[in-house]
Amino acid sequence: MAAEPAKQEPKLPTTSFAVLGLLTFGEQSGYDLMKFAHKSIGYFWGPAKSHLYAELRRLRDHGYALETQVEQAQRPDKRVYSITPEGERALRTWLETAEVAPEQIKSVFTLKVFFGALMPRESFVAQVKEMHRAARAHFEELLAIEQSIKDQESLFFPYLTLKQGLAHAEAEIRWTEQVLEEVANRETREHQGADSDYQEPASGLGTAK
Amino acid sequence: MAAEPAKQEPKLPTTSFAVLGLLTFGEQSGYDLMKFAHKSIGYFWGPAKSHLYAELRRLRDHGYALETQVEQAQRPDKRVYSITPEGERALRTWLETAEVAPEQIKSVFTLKVFFGALMPRESFVAQVKEMHRAARAHFEELLAIEQSIKDQESLFFPYLTLKQGLAHAEAEIRWTEQVLEEVANRETREHQGADSDYQEPASGLGTAK
């Protein structure tokens, strides 16, 4: 029964710290932040617009961000947020203390592959090919970004996350290729020996239409 | 204004189809399913216990699963669920029609790396090393599973998802190694030229403690 340490820091979700982190790049409005988030951490974290605005209000209420009304003549008024010293302290604490664990990739596609036996072979292959194509496109996209930022010292850490994206995209490309190969090999085996194991839907059952 | 096609299928979340898919392996109780899910699709999808039970009830209400009360003498009574023909049809439809897109890896660790400039260098390196260690452990774990299932034809598709896990774990291992290298190189550059760019917290500001 160890004594609970005084809970000074309110427990906030990861999203809060993501926004707080973006504010360290300078004060911004919700609208600006949305765009900024999209092309920075957007590759591994992407909240909805309404969520972001709500998050900013929460950070303000916690004293982690300062909200300033800015009236504009030609454009709609806006609220600009900047990180406060308390906010920065909270962010640094989070960065150092929040434990990191390798999180599983949560993927609909992987789920489909797992249940692949229930799919007609052509459909399965078509979807894998589509993923392969998408992964390649994604890889190319990241490569282009890499070229544009790789020499900017100030973007060293963002650059590292980009490298992760590249590594994962590469893994995905190779894996999908491997899947296509393995399926083709299996097809061959089947034609020589046993029947395809694709389970046709039970006919005459539940055919309402 | 194209005519909306008759909505025959209620739109269910991915989780429902995951459970439905597991039921194709045979009828099971919620309790059994939980264990089964954990060691099968658990590597890329893992719902909470209470969520799973709720999901089963929903599938039952939709006519996608059949619930059977099983009274037991020595153990608590249980409810066993089996997939219905309608359930299987819905599952197959989902497998073929639900569009697949490469989903981003949503990772707290990546977020931390992005904001790495705000961390003291040793802390950053320690966390990367910890991730490297964890990724290696994960890789080994998957390797062991691979050995045990690679020759079972009935587990061909699950085997493919395992391969994905291996591919991603490998990517993570290589990436973390790369990060350590790049950081070390950078350190060297800094010692020769400019100062470290680690931004010390502003002193004297908000130091409540």
Place this chain on the structure above:
DNA sequence: TCAGCCATGTAATGGGTTACATGATTGA
């Protein structure tokens, strides 16, 4: 005797998405 398995859930909370709403300005 005591942890751990078997077996099922409720309640509360909150994280996050989608849809809806508004309205002026600017450039093609």
Place this chain on the structure above:
DNA sequence: TCAATCATGTAACCCATTACATGGCTGA
């Protein structure tokens, strides 16, 4: 003139997690 940009939000919904609750049986 028409779409896009700037700018902010509310409302509704629901997916999902965590904590809580119960209680008998089994094996170390």
